[in-house]
Amino acid sequence: MAGKNRDRFSTATRLKLLGEQTAARVYRSQNRRQARRSRLTGRAALLVLVLCSLIVALAYPMRQYVSQRGEITQEQQRMREAGGRVEELRDEKARLQDDAYVERLAREHLHLVKPGETGYTVFDPDARDKRRTDDGAADRPWYENFWDGVDEADRPDQQP
Template identity: 60%
Template sequence: MPADRDRFSTATRLKALGEHAAARVYRARVKRRRGRLTGRAALLALVVCSLVVALAYPMRQYISQRSDIADQRGEAQQARDDVKKLREQKARLRDPAYTERQARERLHFLMPGETGYSVADGRGATERSSHRSAADSPWYSNLWDAVDTADAAKAHSARR
């Protein structure tokens, strides 16, 4: 009889034992597999964590350097724009008509033979400076107003 037992396959023997015995056998097989997969999963998780830890600092440096590069490119573009504006201004300043117009408007210069007039409106210096902005008045007036204001502040602090 022992020879007959060896002739039958495992599936045939399980059918003979019944469904309950087959379920026990398959559960035992599944548990063994689950145990092997858990070890593999732990090893895989360990490898992934090691890679994350090993690559975290270089990735941080890479991102930081990319940010620095973007900032430097922005500064370079700003510098190019500034150079372009300065070249345009240099070209304008080479034009004698532009220089003459600026001297007349900003500095109130006159050409030889021209007569300039200053009209006094009868108001005091404080009223005049309160109604006009510094850009509207000539540069020498702004300078003189600043000297008067500083002198008045000094005289006021000396009285105390």
């Protein structure tokens, strides 16, 4: 019987040992998986941290770049407009070099006439109603209104 107990004991011992070995393998396998997972998670966290750092580091320069591109576009538009205005002024300068054009402007705006000519000024009665009239100022020549304004400016304060 001692041999049978020994066999049983030895089989039971073997089974127990086999179970412990299997459990140890399973436990080691799980630890390895968890270790791999934790390493991957650490790597992923580091990668995310690096990417976030890059995004934060590049955000301000990118914003500056975009805003400067907008400013450049606006300045180019202003430059084109200024170039057009320069062309208009060159054309006006060229026209002012012509004596006939200057004479026409003087006749239209200053009501100048040549010696021997008679000048006439025609007022539109409908236009008179539309103009602002202050004490008949619209009916007088502009220079009289100008001198009246200078005289009023020299007077001490008056109540209206």
